[in-house]
Amino acid sequence: MTRTREIPVVQAILSANEQVAEENRRTLARHQVFAVNVMASPGAGKTSLILATARHLPANVRLGVVEGDVASRIDAETIAAAGIPVVQVNTGGACHLDAPMIRSALTHLPLETVDLLFVENVGNLICPAEFALGTHLNVVVASVPEGHDKPYKYPGVFTRSHAVVLNKADMIDVFAFDLDAFRRGVAMVNPHAPVFVLSCKTDMGVPEWVRWLLAQKEAVHPSTTP
């Protein structure tokens, strides 16, 4: 007698990276840490944005940072000098962070005393957008000297970001930067993303960015101390 063999329903298998990203999400949730993946070209001002944000945070929101770089400890040392707990991840050539790197970095941070975690990705406007890390938000930082055409040329990272920061806005006139064209480019690929036009050097526009960021954090992990 032949028996009908039951074929099991195959569940969607998450990619190895996505599985670890999910693990990171659980780790962050367990410690009530809100995490932001910061992506940008080299030199757009990722580290400067983290430091400017730190200057405008209320005292009850404690920062932590994961610094991703191909090589060097330059940015981690800058962050540490500001008294912020930081872990440096050197990818040794890889062009983006991935979830396993973040899982490892999280074991080296005092998560119980961190409310807001910045993950500074490798300077690259293409590859980082492809890899989930387990963070709550993706933010792309563009900068005025790069030119206003970046959303048109690198649509992937702009599409996958929850917000767009335009840094070095004190240089808009110097570089004849077309802010309207930039905004149109962002709106074309990501109509709902807010655009924060700011300068980490002069602090212009930074309070508005921090206000928005805190509102996102509060929606996920409300502050316990006022």
Add this chain to the structure above:
Amino acid sequence: MTRTREIPVVQAILSANEQVAEENRRTLARHQVFAVNVMASPGAGKTSLILATARHLPANVRLGVVEGDVASRIDAETIAAAGIPVVQVNTGGACHLDAPMIRSALTHLPLETVDLLFVENVGNLICPAEFALGTHLNVVVASVPEGHDKPYKYPGVFTRSHAVVLNKADMIDVFAFDLDAFRRGVAMVNPHAPVFVLSCKTDMGVPEWVRWLLAQKEAVHPSTTP
């Protein structure tokens, strides 16, 4: 009777990309075209460098350009508007050009009327350095607003380049750029690479760069017309 089976000597197999790069080298040699692979972060000024070079070239050196971008035809249209033969390669997400893309692009250029070919790689300071295209020179373009720490953070592309161009040098004071630290960083990873400090906006330093570039070209393909 068993027979001893002869095991053939396995020759070193070139990677698929390297094989096509070699094919590109032969195509370029056949047409006496000298080709330069230009790599940089987004917005460092690769297109501006090509246009500034065009303004300073002697009339007997005819340009051609391959424009690499994830998306858009913005740069190709700028180059075409300057009257230079150009082919746009859209990688559709890929973070670098590879040799097969260049092979295909070369079939669309009038190589018999091109002496100097610029291949503008995708804006990315990491991945492009890993892929041979069959060009004669690699040149990395850094720019002042990105900061002087780039050779330390992205050593790969600086190591694999024959020359370093530092663009937007008219902004050195505005951005408090440490030129000595930048030069030390380059020297650390690539002691013999010349560093051209220039501004494509003001043309400052461009003649020196063009003189060097032409000397490299002459060494490979001497001009037939003076």
